[in-house]
Amino acid sequence: MNKKFLAVCLSMCLVLAIFIPQAGATPKPETFEKINKNEKTSTPEFVSGKLTKKSNKKPKDVLFSYLNEKKETFKFAESAESDFVVIDEFVDNLGFTHLRLKQEFNGIPVYGRTFTAHIDSSGVLTSFSGTVAPELDQKMKKKKKKVKQKKAFSTAEKDLISSFAEEPQYAIDPTTEEVIYVKNDKSNYAYHINFKFFYPELGDWNYFIDASTGDILDKFDQSFKVDAVGTGTGVLGDEKTLNIDRQGSTYYLQDNTRGDGIFTYDGENVHQNLLYYPIWLIQRYLPGTAVSDSDNIFNDGSAVDAHYYAGLVYDYFLEEFNRDSFDNQGSAIKSTVHFGQNWSNAGWLGEPLNQMIYGDGDSDTLPFSGAFDVIAHEITHAITDRTADLIYQDESGAINESMSDIFGALAEFWADLDPDWLMGEDVTLSSNGIRSMADPTLFNKPDHYDDYLHTTADYGGVHTNSSIINKAAYLLSEGGNHSGVSVNGIGKDKMGDIFYRTLTQHLTASSTFSQLRSAAIQAASELYGSNSSEVTSVQQAFNAVGIN
Structure with a gap:
């Protein structure tokens, strides 16, 4: 699938958890599996356990052997070798080999059907995530391609x-x-x-x-847009220490200490009608003119905040998750302030621009570059785009939005910038933010799966239903009682570690809320042990919001 251009997520599934000892199991089985099965397709959406015996085979061969043995369970068409293509492979810091795959049928990709698999250091397959499009050999048999x-x-x-x-x-x-x-x-x-x-x-x-x-x-x-909210003009900032660059007698907002750099530009209020034109012409105006000054004191509040906060987002993901920029390849983070005229918005522009843009706001908003959690939210969309690649529709889209809220909030706590569980509160005046993770109902958002909004608006209510996951993440971190369920909090750091591993290693393009639950439990098991209190807390948090 094409990479998303703008970083600003399929049907609701019922799941059945089944514990199946494999043939020849003993009281201490050498292999075992737990399956979360989608009742509509009768195929697994998440499998975990000791799925195979120890092996010296290549990780891909371990996985394909398992899938071929389980062909009737997964219901793919021919063989694992012909129906699945490995698109990424790496070894993580826990020693797991991580594989990401996509499904094909007769060499044609099956849209949105992506998968992850984990093989431990002893060659044991421990998890497989993703829902196979089943029985394509039968379903496609009589269909012909007639349209050019x-x-x-x-x-x-x-x-x-x-x-x-x-x-x-x-x-x-x-x-x-x-x-x-x-x-x-x-x-x-x-x-x-x-x-x-x-x-x-x-x-x-x-x-x-x-x-x-x-x-x-x-x-x-699939464009990612920031909601325009609140009232006010300008950014009233505090003093910040900036990494800048000096060229001759001129100083630039250019930070050469982080990856390939943090660069901040002035769009000089080029009219948003620039967006009428083809990309080659847009690139004449964006990213704009490098913000500069004759001394090392910068007084442009929008530029200072954009530059400083982009660097903090970089630091947060590097320090907490050893992630080098949004693509984990150290790519430069570029921000353009003063974009548009009376333009109240912000966004991440993906390929081929790969940069942020910030308007100066209007009578109802402050510039979005003044909100650290918004900048972290948007850059997290870029990370999602390059990992789970969650489809921006229905449940997968709501997970996409929630992940950005989660890491927007966690980054704010990490940076200790008047942190809270609200989103966008620094750019609103008439209201205190646009969403609350602690109490979604403050903004008329659901906090339980029973209240999931079934709608065709907002791509299936992605900005609304994300609050259900937000509530689960908040409970996992802070603990509390919700809907008659008591949750033991594990703190922000562990919650962040679990959700980051879930996002980058276990979620797939079409992930459901149920699959997210299974993926989070698996991530917690890998990090802290399958019998750990952290795993219990993950289960409690999802139980509390009705995701089983």
């Missing part, structure tokens, strides 16, 4: 244009990829067409056109 790619593109583009008062101006050329698209247990040959644009608004639209009928199977926007 050009016709599919025309259908998608016509529908896109009709959705806006003014025609979108593409930032980069739209892309088309042949996929298998699975939704509501229906599988179809399809064309996945992606449109990225800035005008008439920020957009990253995905269309799925049936390759047999030419109908639109689905469409959704």
Whole structure:
């Protein structure tokens, strides 16, 4: 799937936990497995335990042997070797080999079907996460591809244009990829067409056109936008120590001490109509002019905050998780302040720009560069994009939003910047933030799965239903009683470690709330032991918000 252009998530699943000793098990079985099974597909969405015996084989071979033995359980079409492709492999600091895979059918990728697997240092497979699109050999047998790619593109583009008062101006050329698209247990040959644009608004639209009928199977926007809230103008800042660069007699907001650098630019209030134009022209104006001064004292509050906070976000992920920038490759973090005119927004612009933009606000908002948790929230979206790659729709989309809230809050506590469990409170005046993790109901958000909002708005209510996960994370950290369930808190550091490992190593593109629960339990087991109090607390936290 295409990487998201804007960093600013599929059906609700019931799960059944089954403990199955494998054949030949003894009172102390050499292998065992616990399966969370999706009742709608009858295939596992998360499997953990000692799934295989010790082995000297390559990790991929260990996994594929297991999957082939369990083919009837997972219900994939042919063999593990033909149906799964390894897209990433690395060894983590606990000695686990981490594999990330995608599903294919006859060489065609199955959209959103990604998987993770963990093999310990003794060659034992300990977990497999992700839901296989089952029985594609049977479901696709009679389906034929009759629609040409050009016709599919025309259908998608016509529908896109009709959705806006003014025609979108593409930032980069739209892309088309042949996929298998699975939704509501229906599988179809399809064309996945992606449109990225800035005008008439920020957009990253995905269309799925049936390759047999030419109908639109689905469409959704994956752009990440910041809500415009509150009142006020300007950034009233405190004094901050900045890492800067001197070139001759001029000083620049350029920090060369972090990765490939932290760079802060002035957009000089270039009108947001710049976003009408193709990417090659936008790149003439962005990132803008490097913020500079004749001495080492900078008085531009928006630029100072953007520069300082971007560096702190970098430090937070490096110190806490040994992550080197958003891509873990040390890539430069670029911020442009003073973008647009009377523009009250902020966002992460992904490929090919890879930078933040900040408006100066309007009569209702302060510049978003003044809110550290917002900057951490947005950069976490970039991390999600490069790891779990959670689809921005329904439950996976809500998890995507929640992960950004979680690490936005944790980064604020880490930095000790008047921390709290509110989001965006530093850029609002008429209200105290836009979301509360401690009490989502303060902003009319749900705090229990029984109150999950089923809607087609906001891509399935991603900014609303994320609060259910936010509440679970808060309870895991701080403890408390909720919905008749008592949760023993484990503190912010351990909560962050568990959710970071869950996000970067266990979640997959189409993850559900139930899969998130299983993934978090697995992450806690790997970090602290399967019989640890931390695992018990994870179970309690998810029980408290009704996620089983």
